[in-house]
Amino acid sequence: xxxxxxxxxxxxxxxxxxxxxxxxxxxRSRGKxxxxxxxxxxxxxxxxxRVVERMAKVAGDMWMxxxxxxxxxxxxxxxxxxxSPENIVIGEGIDGVLALVxxxxxxxxxxxxxxxxxxxxxxxxxxGVGGRLLTVPYRDDREDLDGLLEAVRREKAxxxxxxxxxxxxxxxxxxxxVQDFIEALPPTTMLVLDEAYGELGPASAxxxxxxxxxxxxxxxxxxxxxxxxxxxxxxxxxxRRAIRDFEKIRNHYGVSRMAQIAGIEALADQAWLxxxxxxxxxxxxxxxxxxxxxxxxPLPSATNFVTVDCGHDxxxxxxxxxxxxxxxxxxxxxxxxxxDRCIRISVGLDHELDILAEELPKALAAARGG
Amino acid sequence: xxxxxxxxxxxxxxxxxxxxxxxxxxxRSRGKxxxxxxxxxxxxxxxxxRVVERMAKVAGDMWMxxxxxxxxxxxxxxxxxxxSPENIVIGEGIDGVLALVxxxxxxxxxxxxxxxxxxxxxxxxxxGVGGRLLTVPYRDDREDLDGLLEAVRREKAxxxxxxxxxxxxxxxxxxxxVQDFIEALPPTTMLVLDEAYGELGPASAxxxxxxxxxxxxxxxxxxxxxxxxxxxxxxxxxxRRAIRDFEKIRNHYGVSRMAQIAGIEALADQAWLxxxxxxxxxxxxxxxxxxxxxxxxPLPSATNFVTVDCGHDxxxxxxxxxxxxxxxxxxxxxxxxxxDRCIRISVGLDHELDILAEELPKALAAARGG
Numbered sequence: 099x100x101x102x103x104x105x106x107x108x109x110x111x112x113x114x115x116x117x118x119x120x121x122x123x124x125x126r127s128r129g130k131x132x133x134x135x136x137x138x139x140x141x142x143x144x145x146x147x148r149v150v151e152r153m154a155k156v157a158g159d160m161w162m163x164x165x166x167x168x169x170x171x172x173x174x175x176x177x178x179x180x181x182s183p184e185n186i187v188i189g190e191g192i193d194g195v196l197a198l199v200x201x202x203x204x205x206x207x208x209x210x211x212x213x214x215x216x217x218x219x220x221x222x223x224x225x226g227v228g229g230r231l232l233t234v235p236y237r238d239d240r241e242d243l244d245g246l247l248e249a250v251r252r253e254k255a256x257x258x259x260x261x262x263x264x265x266x267x268x269x270x271x272x273x274x275x276v277q278d279f280i281e282a283l284p285p286t287t288m289l290v291l292d293e294a295y296g297e298l299g300p301a302s303a304x305x306x307x308x309x310x311x312x313x314x315x316x317x318x319x320x321x322x323x324x325x326x327x328x329x330x331x332x333x334x335x336x337x338r339r340a341i342r343d344f345e346k347i348r349n350h351y352g353v354s355r356m357a358q359i360a361g362i363e364a365l366a367d368q369a370w371l372x373x374x375x376x377x378x379x380x381x382x383x384x385x386x387x388x389x390x391x392x393x394x395x396p397l398p399s400a401t402n403f404v405t406v407d408c409g410h411d412x413x414x415x416x417x418x419x420x421x422x423x424x425x426x427x428x429x430x431x432x433x434x435x436x437x438d439r440c441i442r443i444s445v446g447l448d449h450e451l452d453i454l455a456e457e458l459p460k461a462l463a464a465a466r467g468g
Numbered sequence: 469x470x471x472x473x474x475x476x477x478x479x480x481x482x483x484x485x486x487x488x489x490x491x492x493x494x495x496r497s498r499g500k501x502x503x504x505x506x507x508x509x510x511x512x513x514x515x516x517x518r519v520v521e522r523m524a525k526v527a528g529d530m531w532m533x534x535x536x537x538x539x540x541x542x543x544x545x546x547x548x549x550x551x552s553p554e555n556i557v558i559g560e561g562i563d564g565v566l567a568l569v570x571x572x573x574x575x576x577x578x579x580x581x582x583x584x585x586x587x588x589x590x591x592x593x594x595x596g597v598g599g600r601l602l603t604v605p606y607r608d609d610r611e612d613l614d615g616l617l618e619a620v621r622r623e624k625a626x627x628x629x630x631x632x633x634x635x636x637x638x639x640x641x642x643x644x645x646v647q648d649f650i651e652a653l654p655p656t657t658m659l660v661l662d663e664a665y666g667e668l669g670p671a672s673a674x675x676x677x678x679x680x681x682x683x684x685x686x687x688x689x690x691x692x693x694x695x696x697x698x699x700x701x702x703x704x705x706x707x708r709r710a711i712r713d714f715e716k717i718r719n720h721y722g723v724s725r726m727a728q729i730a731g732i733e734a735l736a737d738q739a740w741l742x743x744x745x746x747x748x749x750x751x752x753x754x755x756x757x758x759x760x761x762x763x764x765x766p767l768p769s770a771t772n773f774v775t776v777d778c779g780h781d782x783x784x785x786x787x788x789x790x791x792x793x794x795x796x797x798x799x800x801x802x803x804x805x806x807x808d809r810c811i812r813i814s815v816g817l818d819h820e821l822d823i824l825a826e827e828l829p830k831a832l833a834a835a836r837g838g
Contacts, residue, residue: 102682103626103658105713106575112716122535135532144531153726154524160698160730161514162505163691165492190560190722197719201596205476219721226571226717256473288473312472321533328530328725343475346482347596349567351589352560355698356523356726360530 108206108228117222121428133426134450139265139295139403141325142446143377145360146370149326152363153356164358166350171358174365175318175333185309185335187344188361190352192294192317192332197223198348199257199315199334203288204229209253213241215266215434217292220259229257236437239397239405240269243279250287258283261292263299266432266442268399273305280305280314288340291316294332297323297371298378299400312337320357322402323374324364331357378402381445388455389443392462403444405432412438414465421461427454478576478598487592491798503796504820509635509665509773511695512816513747515730516740519696522733523726534728536720541728544735545688545703555679555705557714558731560722562664562687562702567593568718569627569685569704573658574599579623583611585636585804587662590629599627606807609767609775610639613649620657628653631662633669636802636812638769643675650675650684658710661686664702667693667741668748669770682707690727692772693744694734701727748772751815758825759813762832773814775802782808784835791831797824 104110121138125131135142144150168188176183189195196219204210206228212220214233224231232253234245241264250258260279263270271279276291283289293316296304307316319332331353334341364371385404386396395407408415412435419431419441431441443454474480491508495501505512514520538558546553559565566589574580576598582590584603594601602623604615611634620628630649633640641649646661653659663686666674677686689702701723704711734741755774756766765777778785782805789801789811801811813824 100682101655102709103573103656105572106578108575109572109713109716114712114716116537116715116720118536118720120533120536122539123537126539138533140533141531144528150528150530153527153530157523157527158514158520160520160523161511161695163490163508163510163697164700166488166490167486167493169492169496190719190724193719193721202475202479203473205478208476222720285471286473312470325531327533330534330722330724339472342484343479345486346479346484349560349563350486350488350592351563352700352722354560354700354724354727357724 112225117218124423124428130426132428134446134453135428136444136446136450136454137428137430138327139322139401139444140327141322141374141402142450143325143374145325146364146367148367148370149360149363153360156356156359160355162355164351164353164355168353168358171361174362178365179307179335181307181309181335182338184338185341186333187341187348188331188333188353188358189348190330191321192292192319193219194330194352195317195332195334196220196290197226198344199288199290200224200227200229201347202343203257209255210257210259211246211249211253211255212259213246215432215437216241216259217261217265220290236267239267239437240264240271243271243275247279247282250283255287257288257290259290259292261294263295263303263400265295265401266405267437268397268401268403268405270299270303270400272302277305280311283313285313287313289314293317294319294322295401298375298402303400307335309335309337312340315340320361320364323371323378325374326360326364329357329360330354331361378445381451384451385443385445385454388451388458392458397440403442405440405442407440410439415439415441417465418461421464422457425457425461427457482595487588494793494798500796502798504816504823505798506814506816506820506824507798507800508697509692509771509814510697511692511744511772512820513695513744515695516734516737518737518740519730519733523730526726526729530725532725534721534723534725538723538728541731544732548735549677549705551677551679551705554708555711556703557711557718558701558703558723558728559718560700561691562662562689563589564700564722565687565702565704566590566660567596568714569658569660570594570597570599571717572713573627579625580627581616581619581623581625582629583616585802585807586611586629587631587635590660606637609637609807610634610641613641613645617649617652620653625657627658627660629660629662631664632673633665633770635665635771636775637807638767638771638773638775640669640673640770642672647675650681653683655683657683659684663687664689664692665771668745668772673770677705679705679707682710685710690731690734693741693748695744696730696734699727699730700724701731748815751821754821755813755815755824758821758828762828767810773812775810775812777810780809785809785811787835788831791834792827795827795831797827
């Protein structure tokens with residue numbers, strides 16, 4: 099074997115697999131594009147036309163580095179949420195924030211608690227710092243707050259992850275229940291409360307923001323309701339000291355100038371946001387109706403997707419998924435036990451849902467026959 | 469003291485200071501904009517008009533996530549350099565690559581070698597993983613290859629950083645000398661050969677790319693000659709196994725869709741690149757002439773900036789810098805001993821260099837009188 103530089107023991111022990119397969123990779127291996135892009139919980143309605151216009155206008159300015167302080171975007175996000183800019187840190191999407199949170203709070207061997215089948219990118223970043231991931235099964239298709247709390251206490255976990263509304267099930271807890279969970283946490287445990295879908299569900303699911311509390315980091319994104327998944331911009335809201343600690347390790351020039359400008363403009367067009375939220379709600383109803391017409395059970399959703407119970411086991415749901423993909427419909431599915439009986443369908447444009455309506459019966463028939 | 473979550477011992481020990489101050493922050497504290505932006509080694513000539521047009525055209529597509537494989541951009545970069553896409557990893561600028569390299573090769577306490585006064589972002593990321601930074605002084609305003617090698621051997625360092633052409637001095641080594649350095653390195657030491665300014669200097673400074681060598685990671689960027697600093701896109705070229713190892717920890721959705729598209733288009737317009745390189749060379753001559761006319765000594769440069777020896781100590785050069793900033797000319801300066809006698813002036817547009825020509829004598833007079 100060739101002598102070569104060694105990875106650190108921590109990184110050397112990580113698996114070599116590539117954890118994320120995007121629709122583009124699937125299109126490359128299929129050799130043809132999807133006709134309906136309903137798998138990545140993107141917003142097919144796009145960003146606000148104001149945002150598009152602004153991005154086009156500033157394209158020529160991209161020779162300048164981004165402001166490493168993200169000053170103007172922090173001001174805008176803070177004003178939007180009624181907090182101080184000192185309570186905000188901007189990241190390359192929520193993913194960028196999660197990577198930093200893992201490094202900040204998780205030393206090798208530390209226990210980290212999440213739900214079995216919840217956001218895989220969080221798990222990826224925990225593995226990347228040598229954290230010991232403890233997964234609590236969902237209960238009735240919702241993240242199990244009591245179970246998470248019990249695991250946190252038992253393991254003295256420094257970090258716990260909760261998404262509300264939830265991905266991949268679309269379920270949610272009301273604010274009071276989340277607040278009770280927060281208050282029951284040990285003060286030495288940091289909660290990442292991922293509200294990527296926060297704008298898309300009932301306002302009653304979002305607890306009041308309390309930036310005096312030192313052990314909650316809430317994350318928001320421009321990738322979902324704001325329709326800017328491709329620009330990579332999200333942020334975290336927390337108490338000032340937690341926010342200041344991000345400065346120690348974040349990639350200060352990580353969030354592009356384009357992302358910062360797009361984010362500011364997106365926040366400024368709340369009318370667009372409201373119109374998207376309405377269209378997403380209509381799309382959820384349409385997907386639910388299509389599922390029901392096919393004898394499947396759509397789960398309630400506070401997000402921009404509907405998780406559909408295919409009524410059998412994971413193997414069957416996988417066949418349905420494969421059938422849809424074979425028919426050029428990009429969807430995804432939960433892979434963890436019990437949840438894996440479902441497929442997950444993002445709201446798309448009308449013509450995409452027409453394709454879904456047309457192809458789902460065929461995919462089901464093939465799954466039943468195969 | 470309030471009970472709160474603890475940072476890891478590693479992150480908890482890092483300083484709280486904010487390491488990077490952009491021109492925007494200076495403008496905010498000054499309360500007025502700069503008239504000449506000559507401090508960040510950006511390309512005032514901007515990206516190719518083709519790139520600008522393309523970015524404007526695809527702005528509406530930003531609702532889609534980026535391809536986590538960066539497939540098309542890797543193909544383009546590989547074709548451009550005559551390597552395989554498997555030899556390329558894309559990052560959020562070279563900074564993003566450096567953050568990963570630090571995590572991959574540096575365990576807490578490991579020695580890492582760089583030059584005293586070289587790229588501070590590298591040092592920042594080494595500190596972030598608990599590396600022990602060893603700095604070798606420049607010799608005759610160039611990175612001291614023998615000194616770096618000696619430090620690597622003495623400390624059995626797993627990682628060494630070399631920029632060629634160099635920032636902040638603008639100096640460079642010819643390919644043969646760099647190649648000798650590479651071959652003399654222990655095979656267990658990884659070299660980051662940062663070629664951010666590679667397109668701007670003599671081609672004779674760039675060794676042939678050898679992706680069979682397992683201990684060299686070369687970095688390139690769209691931030692300098694390609695005029696896309698604000699879009700955050702750079703890449704590394706290395707042997708396949710080293711590239712594959714990035715997959716274990718990189719933020720797979722970190723490089724925006726916009727950045728990937730802009731990068732592809734930028735590579736496709738090599739005529740624009742050549743025109744920029746010519747204009748940068750002319751700008752260097754102009755800055756050198758202005759410096760000489762003011763009795764200062766411009767150093768030879770293979771980059772898009774000229775480092776100017778102010779002829780006295782660091783305190784004097786700092787006064788010159790402050791005098792320029794007070795006169796609305798954004799420049800920077802090296803801060804490490806010996807190098808700190810200089811200021812660093814990026815090539816800008818003609819009207820910006822006119823302002824420099826007008827204000828430099830006044831800044832010098834003030835520095836001498838003050």
